[in-house]
Amino acid sequence: MWTRLDRLPLSRPNLMIFTALLAGLVTAVILRLWIHVAAFAVTAALGALGVWWARRPHASDVNRVDAIEYRDERDRTIARDGFAVLGVVALVLAMAEFLVAGVLAPASLGFTAPQLLVLCIAWGIANRVAARRY
Amino acid sequence: MSQGELASQLGVSRQTINAIETGRYDPSLGLAARLARFFGLTIEEVFHVDEA
Numbered sequence: 001m002w003t004r005l006d007r008l009p010l011s012r013p014n015l016m017i018f019t020a021l022l023a024g025l026v027t028a029v030i031l032r033l034w035i036h037v038a039a040f041a042v043t044a045a046l047g048a049l050g051v052w053w054a055r056r057p058h059a060s061d062v063n064r065v066d067a068i069e070y071r072d073e074r075d076r077t078i079a080r081d082g083f084a085v086l087g088v089v090a091l092v093l094a095m096a097e098f099l100v101a102g103v104l105a106p107a108s109l110g111f112t113a114p115q116l117l118v119l120c121i122a123w124g125i126a127n128r129v130a131a132r133r134y
Numbered sequence: 135m136s137q138g139e140l141a142s143q144l145g146v147s148r149q150t151i152n153a154i155e156t157g158r159y160d161p162s163l164g165l166a167a168r169l170a171r172f173f174g175l176t177i178e179e180v181f182h183v184d185e186a
Contacts, residue, residue, distance in 0.1 A: 061149040061150075072145070072150050072165075074147065074149070075150075
């Protein structure tokens with residue numbers, strides 16, 4: 001089923017990212033944090049450039065996957081494999097961070113432990129969703 | 135017919151057609167069926183399944 005969102009000039013994940021950037025930009029303007037305004041504006045501009053580049057008819061598959069602008073099932077398969085590797089790296093790094101923090105900076109465990117816990121919960125949920133789908 | 139034209143007809147990217155042709159990507163059953171239907175053939179006639 002096609003919706004209005006499908007006809008937007010950017011994907012749904014990018015729509016969420018740009019909405020968050022816009023919210024940050026507006027908040028920074030209200031708080032008069034001009035460095036933050038510039039950071040949000042530059043990030044949004046570079047992101048928009050990336051989306052435009054990835055949506056060109058002759059853009060490469062890597063460009064589209066990097067920009068989260070998938071055109072077909074192969075793009076989504078590539079992205080899924082990429083995010084799977086990213087997940088493993090994130091889990092390993094979070095575990096290492098947790099162990100190092102436990103030894104060198106126990107005070108920071110309040111941040112690293114919940115981070116690792118959330119990653120493990122997300123992993124468990126992802127496994128269950130995938131098992132139900134296949 | 136070029137890879138780009140076929141990709142456009144099937145609603146996929148040119149890279150996907152190239153990857154299928156060179157055996158680097160196995161399409162989903164849905165895409166395989168669309169591809170076969172496009173050429174007026176069966177899936178078995180378009181794709182060779184290696185039994186080994």
